[in-house]
Amino acid sequence: MNFDFSDDQKQLRDQARKFLTEKCPPKAVRAVLDGKAPYDKDLWKGLAEMGFLGVAIPEEFGGAGAGHLELCVIAEEMGRANAPVPFSSTVYLAAEALLIAGSDAQKKKWLLAIASGEAIGTLALFEGKGNPSPKTIKLTAANGMLNGVKKPVADGAIADFAVVAARTGSSGRDGDISLFIVDLRAGGVEVKSLTNLDPTRGQAEITFRDCKAEPLGAAGEGWSILTQVLDRAAVLCAFEQVGGSDRALEMGRDYALDRIAFGRQIGSFQAVKHMLADMYVSATLARSNSYYGAWALSTNAAELPEAAAAARISATQAFQHCAKNNIQVHGGMGFTWEFDCHMYYRRANAMALGLGSLSYWEDQLIDRMRKKNAA
Amino acid sequence: MNFDDTLQEAEFRATARAWIAANAPKQYEEELRKSSLGRTQLKNANILEVAKAWQKKKADAGWACLHWPKEYGGRGSSPIERVIWQQEEGPFGQLSRMFIIGHGMCGPTMMAFAREEHKRAYLPPLASGEKVWCQLFSEPAGGSDVAGLRTRAEKDGDDWVINGQKIWTSGAHYSDYGILLTRTDPTVPKHKGLTMFFLDMKSPGVEVRPIKQASGASDFNEVYFTNVRIPDHQRLGEVGDGWNVSLTTLMNERSAIGAAVSTGFPELFEYCSSLMLDDGPAIEDRAVRAKLASWAAKASGLKYTSMRAISALSKGERPGPENSIGKLVAGSMIQDVATYALDLQGAAGVISGAEDSELAGRFQAMLLRAPGTRVEGGTDEIMRNIIAERVLGLPGDIRVDKDVPFNRILTKGRG
Numbered sequence: 054m055n056f057d058f059s060d061d062q063k064q065l066r067d068q069a070r071k072f073l074t075e076k077c078p079p080k081a082v083r084a085v086l087d088g089k090a091p092y093d094k095d096l097w098k099g100l101a102e103m104g105f106l107g108v109a110i111p112e113e114f115g116g117a118g119a120g121h122l123e124l125c126v127i128a129e130e131m132g133r134a135n136a137p138v139p140f141s142s143t144v145y146l147a148a149e150a151l152l153i154a155g156s157d158a159q160k161k162k163w164l165l166a167i168a169s170g171e172a173i174g175t176l177a178l179f180e181g182k183g184n185p186s187p188k189t190i191k192l193t194a195a196n197g198m199l200n201g202v203k204k205p206v207a208d209g210a211i212a213d214f215a216v217v218a219a220r221t222g223s224s225g226r227d228g229d230i231s232l233f234i235v236d237l238r239a240g241g242v243e244v245k246s247l248t249n250l251d252p253t254r255g256q257a258e259i260t261f262r263d264c265k266a267e268p269l270g271a272a273g274e275g276w277s278i279l280t281q282v283l284d285r286a287a288v289l290c291a292f293e294q295v296g297g298s299d300r301a302l303e304m305g306r307d308y309a310l311d312r313i314a315f316g317r318q319i320g321s322f323q324a325v326k327h328m329l330a331d332m333y334v335s336a337t338l339a340r341s342n343s344y345y346g347a348w349a350l351s352t353n354a355a356e357l358p359e360a361a362a363a364a365r366i367s368a369t370q371a372f373q374h375c376a377k378n379n380i381q382v383h384g385g386m387g388f389t390w391e392f393d394c395h396m397y398y399r400r401a402n403a404m405a406l407g408l409g410s411l412s413y414w415e416d417q418l419i420d421r422m423r424k425k426n427a428a
Numbered sequence: 429m430n431f432d433d434t435l436q437e438a439e440f441r442a443t444a445r446a447w448i449a450a451n452a453p454k455q456y457e458e459e460l461r462k463s464s465l466g467r468t469q470l471k472n473a474n475i476l477e478v479a480k481a482w483q484k485k486k487a488d489a490g491w492a493c494l495h496w497p498k499e500y501g502g503r504g505s506s507p508i509e510r511v512i513w514q515q516e517e518g519p520f521g522q523l524s525r526m527f528i529i530g531h532g533m534c535g536p537t538m539m540a541f542a543r544e545e546h547k548r549a550y551l552p553p554l555a556s557g558e559k560v561w562c563q564l565f566s567e568p569a570g571g572s573d574v575a576g577l578r579t580r581a582e583k584d585g586d587d588w589v590i591n592g593q594k595i596w597t598s599g600a601h602y603s604d605y606g607i608l609l610t611r612t613d614p615t616v617p618k619h620k621g622l623t624m625f626f627l628d629m630k631s632p633g634v635e636v637r638p639i640k641q642a643s644g645a646s647d648f649n650e651v652y653f654t655n656v657r658i659p660d661h662q663r664l665g666e667v668g669d670g671w672n673v674s675l676t677t678l679m680n681e682r683s684a685i686g687a688a689v690s691t692g693f694p695e696l697f698e699y700c701s702s703l704m705l706d707d708g709p710a711i712e713d714r715a716v717r718a719k720l721a722s723w724a725a726k727a728s729g730l731k732y733t734s735m736r737a738i739s740a741l742s743k744g745e746r747p748g749p750e751n752s753i754g755k756l757v758a759g760s761m762i763q764d765v766a767t768y769a770l771d772l773q774g775a776a777g778v779i780s781g782a783e784d785s786e787l788a789g790r791f792q793a794m795l796l797r798a799p800g801t802r803v804e805g806g807t808d809e810i811m812r813n814i815i816a817e818r819v820l821g822l823p824g825d826i827r828v829d830k831d832v833p834f835n836r837i838l839t840k841g842r843g
């Protein structure tokens with residue numbers, strides 16, 4: 054047993070951190086937040102050049118073929134830097150769906166384009182309110198044509214292609230759902246940007262009208278593929294959330310050391326110290342759960358569904374907890390646009406919803422624990 | 429990152445499993461499995477005797493205090509082998525809780541500070557459970573503020589003469605030895621005038637008076653010292669250096685307690701899986717599931733946090749202040765879990781008798797024991813201070829008694 058990343062993986066983390074500190078300072082995040090660009094194109098290009106976009110993509114499809122532990126390491130740094138790029142939608146969702154279910158030709162085409170930074174991908178799953186469930190999918194696929202509306206679609210306005218969940222049957226069961234790949238630049242697609250909690254990662258509404266689509270995976274297996282994609286993405290997002298939690302904690306700690314009130318560093322007041330200690334506790338629990346998730350993901354262990362749900366819950370809670378209390382430690386300054394605290398607060402709360410809400414994953418975790426106990 | 433046993437680990441596991449299967453006191457297995465915090469008695473046997481017998485059997489076969497060196501009664505095992513052993517020992521491991529203070533705190537302190545001949549004489553019978561040890565730190569005037577203690581030790585020839593009182597000493601009523609923190613110089617600031625010893629609890633002048641706890645049990649005691657003589661060679665560390673010695677104990681305490689502390693979650697999950705509410709099984713109720721899931725994630729977070737600590741240990745790193753997290757999280761969690769389990773029972777949750785109540789009073793016992801968990805071995809507040817100061821690097825609390833000689837500091841808040 055060894056429950057830690059290897060020295061090589063830690064070196065990769067240092068490398069990613071150094072790169073992101075340089076190429077993704079808060080000023081770069083702000084440029085996207087302020088609407089100057091929909092995402093940071095230079096950073097995206099840089100990530101491709103560093104080989105980070107394809108780190109878990111096999112070499113034969115243009116990636117570095119390193120693996121998922123390496124991707125986890127990079128995900129943590131992406132979260133730490135609050136990177137304003139479509140990393141999660143492209144790398145965790147679209148690429149993972151292709152890795153799980155893509156044909157050789159599909160993988161060659163799209164994974165290569167992802168790894169090289171030429172294509173942004175996303176997953177078009179949600180249709181308004183509600184958590185992931187076959188029942189919520191109304192968009193239909195018939196004769197290779199999609200009709201319906203997806204919203205919100207993460208990074209939908211800048212994506213080149215989407216993996217779309219569609220209804221192909223009417224039994225009311227999981228087997229009704231199939232997946233498709235759609236080139237979003239083709240005809241029959243209408244994209245509208247939506248304002249959202251965290252403009253550094255855009256959201257869109259996509260309407261498909263008699264839009265040509267190519268099946269991804271076997272017909273009727275969409276839901277089972279999606280479940281796997283969401284589990285993997287849950288672990289990867291958890292690492293981003295852990296990175297964000299750590300950064301928020303660090304910002305709060307630094308401010309507590311600098312700011313003087315009543316003639317003392319505010320970090321010497323126990324109420325402030327204890328608030329920061331509690332942030333450390335939740336960040337640490339999330340990190341440990343995420344490590345377990347990383348192990349399960351990288352070995353494709355039978356424990357993955359349960360590990361992913363626990364990591365997701367823990368990391369969501371930790372990031373929200375750290376981000377909100379970081380503002381509290383900063384006082385009035387923390388509530389200004391000028392300070393960076395709100396960027397993490399936005400990201401924490403947006404990420405809490407992106408793969409299905411906390412209550413959805415709580416429900417999943419208990420289901421999965423029961424299944425394991427029954428087995 | 430790897431969770432699977434190496435070849436060597438698998439072999440170790442198989443040997444341990446076979447030995448346990450052949451030797452464990454199986455007649456108590458079910459009772460031990462169903463025991464939980466606050467309820468570790470055996471119905472028809474004295475648990476201390478059962479624990480001692482099991483410990484002795486383990487020691488004779490080389491399975492006691494696995495990570496201790498062989499010459500001191502251990503096995504010289506790696507931290508990971510220790511975890512494997514705990515996994516395999518399962519419910520029988522509950523029995524070693526009786527020795528947690530001796531094995532987790534006194535032993536390591538002796539190993540770090542006692543003379544070689546004392547280590548060889550005292551540690552093996554501690555490892556084998558033949559001799560039980562206690563930790564005599566806290567006093568009425570010094571719990572969180574350990575360094576505020578008043579028990580005096582005065583040099584008299586080759587001996588030290590001890591006078592004073594300790595309190596909340598767990599297991600003192602059945603202990604053979606204890607480690608004792610005393611004040612040897614009241615004229616210097618409090619941290620500088622302390623000295624540590626170990627002593628025979630049967631020494632003349634030692635009087636142990638059990639205290640009835642809030643839970644109704646009597647696991648801890650007051651201990652009075654009247655002209656108790658301790659030979660100088662039983663001193664641990666230098667005269668005046670007791671604070672540093674005690675830090676070694678406390679650091680080990682946090683990892684020993686932190687790793688062993690229970691969260692109540694497995695018990696609650698099991699309960700909710702079988703409990704029927706008005707409109708169906710509890711585990712299918714949305715509100716119940718949300719609570720369970722949050723606690724499940726906390727419990728697994730703790731589990732993997734200690735795995736990470738063990739991985740660090742096996743690479744030769746020392747247990748650090750981050751180990752304070754275990755008790756801090758588990759302590760309030762078990763309290764909340766017990767409260768919730770009773771809430772689910774409605775009015776009947778109040779009934780705690782083993783015969784009348786659902787689950788034989790398990791959660792009621794847990795609830796009544798839980799406040800102690802949040803206090804023993806450092807309160808929640810002290811744990812948060814440790815994390816804030818020693819892990820995050822925040823300023824220490826302002827100390828008004830800092831450079832003041834001990835005999836001139838305030839002793840009472842009002843009047």
Ligand SMILES: Cc1cc2nc3c(=O)[nH]c(=O)nc-3n(C[C@H](O)[C@H](O)[C@H](O)COP(=O)(O)OP(=O)(O)OC[C@H]3O[C@@H](n4cnc5c(N)ncnc54)[C@H](O)[C@@H]3O)c2cc1C
Nearest residue numbers: 563564565566571572596597598800803804805806807809
């Ligand atoms: C079940 C149990 C077993 C025990 N076993 C042993 C044992 O075997 N040996 C032994 O030596 N001791 C033992 N203890 C004693 C235990 O270590 C002390 O009770 C504990 O350290 C708290 O000290 P206190 O009781 O004096 O509380 P106090 O220190 O008086 O604390 C009272 C309150 O003030 C708060 N407080 C105190 N100082 C601070 C501060 N600096 N910042 C913020 N808040 C503060 C505390 O958190 C608490 O809420 C045991 C206690 C229990 C409950």
